[in-house]
Amino acid sequence: MARTHDLFIEFDDALKLSASQKKEIRRSREANRSAIRNWMTDHEKGSVKFSMQGSFSMATTIAPLEDEEYDIDDGVYLCEYENAEKSDWPACSTVHDWIKSATKGHIKKDPIDKDACVRVSYAHGYHVDIPIYIMKDGHAYLARKSNGWEINDAKEFKDWVNEKNPSDGQLKRLIRYLKRWKDNNDIDVKGIALTILVTENFENASNRDDDALRYTVENICNSLESTFECIKPLSPYDDLFDKYSPSEAISIISSFKSLLEALNKAHMSDSAHGASTTLSDAFGESFPISPDKSAAKASVAATAAPGILNRDERFG
Secondary structure, three states: OOOOHHHHHHHHHHHOOOHHHHHHHHHHHHHHHHHHHHHHHHOOOOOEEEEEEHHHHHOOOOOOOOOOOEEEEEEEEEHHHOOOOHHHOOOHHHHHHHHHHHHOOOOOOOOEEOOOOEEEEEOOOEEEEEOEEEEEOOEEEEEEOOOEEEEOOHHHHHHHHHHHOOOOOHHHHHHHHHHHHHHHOOOOOOHHHHHHHHHHHOOOOOOOHHHHHHHHHHHHHHHHHHOOOOEOOOOOOOEOOOOOOHHHHHHHHHHHHHHHHHHHHHHHOOOHHHHHHHHHHHHOOOOOOOOOHHHHHHHHHHHHOOOOEOOOOOEO
């Protein structure tokens, strides 16, 4: 049986954003924050605070495949209304308009007003989603245009994942592995849903990411076959799978089962080379291929074999 933990660790290094990508993200984040602060001050809308959210803040963002975008989430908190009655809060559509106006003009593309955030897209293949919050009685209320102000605290979600992540960081590595599997195979599951599935079904295996991934994916398969759902662990406790059709549900479960078959095949392989070839098919070309030692041995043996002296005294 093949042990591929070290290959997964090497794979993880290839998945992470580069230092220059992280620097570019932080520069864009600060530009957005400055624009929002200035606009809010100029239009007497009160002070604001910011908090990074989502995969970037949890260190589960992965470098995108070619021609794909990745995103970061940077929440803005309206301090003016923390002590006000909810009946005195502005409408969600109004605060969306504020943030859209504040971020318009400092890049070429106009911001996009979405249901739960304002999106600012950049030419370098990423976008910044800016959800808008008001803190009240210790809870973060999100401005969702379709549903009004709702309790929805991204920081609590980050804390939930961090609490379940062991000291060696294995849970977050598994999340990154499966995000690349999702992208490489066009699996129709959002990153947050995948994060929840992995975290809820995580099974630790010390110094063995290959085993931990296999156990966790098996748990995910069993869970989804029992009940096809992905419930957010915090308010508003949405089921992120509630809009999938029966055929889409079957397709997603089938994809996870195919991955489990590949992980089991790699585990049972009699060589690291054979295992890594199987895993590369599942996770993409960035998964490292272990050298084929049997081929190397055959080559050495052929080279070392004694030549036969022909009649003309040349080796043949």
